Amino acid sequence: MTVLQPDYFSAFRCTCTECKDNCCKMGWDIEIDENTLSYYREHGGELCERLCENIYEEDGAHYMSQEGGCPFLTADGLCGVQQELGAEHISDICREHPRFYEWFGDYKEAGLGLCCEEVSRLVLTHERPVLFTEKQIDEEPDDLEFDSEIFAAVKNIREKLIDIAQDRGFTIMQRLALLCYCAEDISEALQEEDCEQLKKISGMLAIDGFRMEIVIQAEKDILSGDVRAMGKDGLDRLFSLFSQMEYMGSLGERFALTEDIRDKMLSAEKAFSENYAAYQHELENILVYFLYRYFIKSTRDYAAEERLFSAVYMTLAARGLFLREYAENGVLPDLDRRILLVKELSKEVEYDSDNMDIIYDEIQQSADTRDMLCGLCFQGDI
Structure with a gap:
């Protein structure tokens, strides 16, 4: 797979507790991908049981209700799920946000969304023209049709x-x-x-x-x-x-x-x-x-x-x-x-x-x- 990305892509680091607008406190309902949901259901334990209780289904997709913010956010503003289960067991969107991707067969584009204050900082302070670089990764081609x-x-x-x-x-x-x-x-x-x-x-x-x-x-x-x-x-x-x-x-x-x-x-x-x-x-x-x-x-x-x-x-x-x-x-x-x-x-x-x-x-x-x-x-x- 060939991946194209802007030169500031690799410079992004979540500022976690220093963020003034923590995305985990937005109140947005977060989609839970099937692999992550299956792990929560099969793994067991108090945390996974609480996670499953907070997840609902709508139009064939699963979401975690977050009215007032993620219920699994710790007092110091960190992800309690990641702390206990590891980053590999949080949902895809939680792990990837604010990154975005677009696929065309064996070609993929990656970027960072401006909705994140750290990304906005990276973009606004990037004084020279943005360069786009390609690299090769080990990933299966996407099967969505395109001309x-x-x-x-x-x-x-x-x-x-x-x-x-x-x-x-x-x-x-x-x-x-x-x-x-x-x-x-x-x-x-x-x-x-x-x-x-x-x-x-x-x-x-x-x-x-x-x-x-x-x-x-x-x-x-x-x-x-x-x-x-x-x-x-x-x-x-x-x-x-x-x-x-x-x-x-x-x-x-x-x-x-x-x-x-x-x-x-x-x-x-x-x-x-x-x-x-x-x-x-x-x-x-x-x-x-x-x-x-x-x-x-x-x-x-x-x-x-x-x-x-x-x-x-x-x-x-x-x-x-x-x-x-x-x-x-x-x-x-x-x-x-x-x-x-x-x-x-x-x-x-x-x-x-x-x-x-x-x-x-x-x-x-x-x-x-x-x-x-x-x-x-x-x-x-x-």
Whole structure:
């Protein structure tokens, strides 16, 4: 099995008791895989009996109820099951979280989810472009079906998209706009299963001059209209979209946009862009994360436009949260605060399928997604 992973993957270590947002205290119901459940049922003993009593079945899957947090968490914030039975006998999801994987036959991709504060720290403090490395492991090929030719074409396109996301010859906002202008052509070729056209698009996207032409054209398109009005409308629509979602914590309040706050944010755009320029790698890495994690799924669902635009949406949402705090306080939120906001955005939106569906529905139903997002992208640069 060939495994692809970002260069910071092996640097992750759970901070355990030092974590300010312990995932074992979330109250989420945790799926228990069949092998782990069988061990609990067969092993016996007081702990395994208590584990089985806390596990219920729903739609053929088994979950451990955790209302108020995992009942097997020790007073010092560690896993009592792991302490007594060993890491090999906790559920797969408990052992692997926040890692994620995607399989295509004898090829596998691995990554780390931004919902974890330590992962958000690793991602936001990674100042050089993210590199992706391959290694060989001893694992049986996956048997889920996929079209190998489509997979190769999607993977190749994604490499170019990530390369654009990390092209520091452009501002991060120009890169976001460039990606938006690619979405329709990529989506049409994929929907038609035209791998030759996908290869052609991939080849064009690798050319620096072609990238520059797209950025210049995007700027001309935006400048031909009322940039201020487009930025105002775009900011309203971005925050309105995220304010429709359901949140466990207080993040939703940060997306509740009054006219006064909106105007302050627009007025602070230029100063924010200047003060945040040294930290553009944070948004770059967020963008790369979403492209890497989700675009490859287009191999099976052909939803290239939704995958691409949603990566832009999530990146602009993170930037919008930073901008709001700058507009309110007159200074950039510090690194710890930015890490917290990104982690919360991931946990509350990315890891909630209903909330992500709101973004996907907006992309599918709106005819001007590209122009709206580009209006936001160039608001701080023009």
